[in-house]
Amino acid sequence: MSDHWICARLLRRYKRFLADVVLESGEEVTVHCPNTGAMTGCVEEGATVWLSVSDNPKRKYPMTWEIIERSNGDAICVHSARANAVVEEAITKGVIAELQGFSHCQREVKIASGTRADFVLSEPGRCVVEVKSVTLGLGDGYGAFPDAVSDRARRHVEELIAIAAQGDRAVLVLLAMHTGIERLGPADGIDPRYGDTLRRAIAEGVEVLAYGCEVGPEGVRATAALEFLPQLPAAIIERM
Structure with a gap:
C-alpha cells in the first residue's frame, strides 16, 4: 500500500x-x-x-x-477514503471478530434507500456495514466523530436504523486512523444531532464497533477493538 x-x-x-x-x-x-x-x-x-x-x-x-x-x-x-480498504482487510484477516462467519463480502452495495452501503456481508443472514474514519483526537486517549457538523453521516445512521428495523444486522464501524485514540464516541460538542441519532440507533439495535489502527509509512492496518462510549465525559466534550 x-x-x-x-x-x-x-x-x-x-x-x-x-x-x-x-x-x-x-x-x-x-x-x-x-x-x-x-x-x-x-x-x-x-x-x-x-x-x-x-x-x-x-x-x-x-x-x-x-x-x-x-x-x-x-x-x-488523513486519507479518509482508505478506511474502507483497511476495514475490508481487517474483516478478511479476522481482525474484526464481530464480523466473522460470513461467506460473502460485497462492497458498495445499493440498499433500499437508494444509497450504497460500504459493505454487505451475507450467508448466513445479511449484515449491512457502514464505515467512518475517525481522526479527531481530544487528548488523554479520547477521540470523537464527526469533526464537523455532518448531515450526511447522520443520514447514514438513520439508514442503519431502518435496516435494523427490517431484521437485518446493521453495523457502524468507527475506525480510528489516529494512534493517539484509545477510546471514542460521538462528538456531541460539534454535532449534537449526530450524537442523539447514534444513541437512538444503539437503542434500536444498531451495533457500533470501534477499532484502532497502526499508522505509518509502511501502511495503515486495523489492530484491535477500542472502547466505544455512547456519550463522552462532559470534560472531554468541552474540548471540542
Whole structure:
C-alpha cells in the first residue's frame, strides 16, 4: 500500500483540497489533500508528512498527502477514503471478530434507500456495514466523530436504523486512523444531532464497533477493538 510513499515537511493546508510541503530535496511542491473535513488536530505546520505518488500523467498534483506524524508522537492517516480498504482487510484477516462467519463480502452495495452501503456481508443472514474514519483526537486517549457538523453521516445512521428495523444486522464501524485514540464516541460538542441519532440507533439495535489502527509509512492496518462510549465525559466534550 505504501510502496511509493515519500517523506516531506508540511507547510500549510488550504482550499480544502491542497497543501504545500517541502520535500527532502528542499523543493516546495503543492500536493492533493484527500480530506474535505475540518481536519482538527491533523494540521501541524513543520510536521513530517508522508505522500503517495501517482503515475497518472493527467493528474495536476501527482502527490497525495496520506499521513502526518505530529510532534507529540501521534500518527494520523488523513486519507479518509482508505478506511474502507483497511476495514475490508481487517474483516478478511479476522481482525474484526464481530464480523466473522460470513461467506460473502460485497462492497458498495445499493440498499433500499437508494444509497450504497460500504459493505454487505451475507450467508448466513445479511449484515449491512457502514464505515467512518475517525481522526479527531481530544487528548488523554479520547477521540470523537464527526469533526464537523455532518448531515450526511447522520443520514447514514438513520439508514442503519431502518435496516435494523427490517431484521437485518446493521453495523457502524468507527475506525480510528489516529494512534493517539484509545477510546471514542460521538462528538456531541460539534454535532449534537449526530450524537442523539447514534444513541437512538444503539437503542434500536444498531451495533457500533470501534477499532484502532497502526499508522505509518509502511501502511495503515486495523489492530484491535477500542472502547466505544455512547456519550463522552462532559470534560472531554468541552474540548471540542
